[in-house]
Amino acid sequence: MESYYLSATHKTPRLSFDFANGTFEISGRSIPENSIEFYKPLLKCLDEYIKDPKEQTHLKIILEYFNTSSSKCLVEIFRRLEKLHKDGQNLKIDWYYEQEDEDILESGEDFREIMKLPIEMVLINGAKE
Template sequence: MNSISIEGTPKTPTVKFDDQSSTLVIRGRSIPENSIDFYKPLIDWLESYAGNSEPALILNMELEYFNTSSSKCILDVFKKMEGIAKKGKEVSVKWYYEEDDEDMLEAGEDYDAIIDIDFEMIKVEEV
């Protein structure tokens, strides 16, 4: 199975897939000026994941910040997850937020309301 690994920068998150646990992690800051360029490889990867033989995909969203330019792309990531779920795979999203960051919690709830996948909200001390 093709893996994906993108190192984080001050403006873009770390993206890593662990095939042992079928877990995709998106961690850090997502404030690129052109988010479409950044998210394209990830969207393509998710597209190809839909057709593979893996039984499941867990997405851990561990974002510290994201800008509105990223928010549409993040929605596209979740839409691809919906597509993967429709292929019969077990799909889940874990949305991490820092305990005093109600904005990040609300952001997760916004996506949860739009997307047809159950989100698990996970409160942590530090993302």
């Protein structure tokens, strides 16, 4: 399966999904005009990936800001990864936040609680929580 990569813009995050290695990253700002359309191709790729995942899947989320519609798309990404987790696959999700950014930290904690996924809070330039 080919990798899925998009460069960041001032409104959209960098998406780097290396399906051959099971390493994924979403970073930057996520405030696209139409979040559903922006994330749709990625979700289709994830649907294919979960049919034959790698031994370990690792997602890094390093967002400085995201809007409500992007939040809904993140839930859809997590729902797909939740299938792997429920099937006993080795899944790791790191949610990065800056010390002074309580909103991003709380969002990650909320996702962890709601989705029941192994999401670790990672302080940028610090230690995991």
